[in-house]
Amino acid sequence: MMKYASSFLLLYISCASFAQTDTIPSGVYYVNELPVLHDSSRYRIQIMDGCTAYLSNLEVHITMLEPGKSAHPPHKHANTEELIIVKEGKLKVTIAGKTKILGPGAVAMAMPGDMHEAVNDSKGRVSYYLLKYTKKGTDSIVPNTKAVPSILVDWDEVAVQKNDRGFRRQHFNQPTVLFEKFDMHATTLKQNEISHPPHAHRQEEIIMVRKGNIEMQIGNTFQKAQPGDLIFLNSNIPHALKNVSKGECEYFAFQWQ
Structure with a gap:
């Protein structure tokens, strides 16, 4: 099993120095093995x-x-999209003048050019995942010519779709400023179920485990992951996910096209 927590603590690598080489390898990123930094x-x-x-x-x-704190003052990005997924607690998020209190499993996405801020407005600690990404070949400023709105979606607002293996919540599947389509959903799998047979696709994909334990096939390897861990899948790498919990597992999956 690969332990990216120890092998890639210093993953601040300049892409320019490596031309077309990907610097983020496919694998499980074990959050509990990574250091907690403080500012x-x-x-x-x-x-x-x-x-x-x-x-x-x-x-x-x-x-x-901590209560009353925010990571940054209100700010915006010229050519980068930002995605927040609340892990624990209640987070007050404001994007383009719209404010919402978001709980665990909630999602916020800020499009380029939209002013945004996240504040802990509760009495306890709040934690959230933050993803920032910029598409290759984009200009330094990317206007929102598609008039794509930013997104604030709480967990309970997403429709639940039942299937033979469990449940699916489609948070969104739509164009963004940078991409033709951004697909994000949450899957609940019954015990011993697999998400789908091993397959590969051109789109890169991120899996974020919320509940239960899973086994991820990545290429020819099989790696375990637990709540809080992330899996990154490079383009065209074969993969599949199995629930190895006693009970249901739950995870986010998202990819961009």
Whole structure:
């Protein structure tokens, strides 16, 4: 089993130095093995930061905020999309003038050019995943010519679709400013079920485990993951996911086209 927590603590690699080489390898990223960093406003766990076949930069980290704290003042990005997934607690998120209190499993996505801020407005600690990504070949400023709105979606607002293996919540499957389509859903799998047979696709994919234990086939390897862990899948790598819990497992999956 690959332990990216120990092998890739220093994943701050310049994509320019490696031309077309991907600096983020496929595999399981074990969050509990990564160090917790601290600055004046937050605690942070850096999970990955590099480039992929389609992204000039992909950064993923967990932010932990004490009551009343925010990681940054209100800000915006010129050519980068930002995705927040609440892990624990209640987070007040404001994007383009719209504010919402989001609980565990909630999702917020800020499009380029939209001012946004996340504040812990509760009495306990809040933690959330933050993903920032920039598409290769984009200009320094990317206007929102598609008029794509930013997104604030709480977990209970997403429709539940039942199937033979469990449940699916489709958070969104639509164009963004940078991509033709961004697909994000949450899957609940029954005990011993697999998500689908081993397969590969051109789109890169991230899996985020919320509940239960899973076994991930990545190429010819089989790696375990537990709640909080992330899996990154490079383009065209064969993969499959199996629930190895006693009971249901639950995970987010998202990919961009």
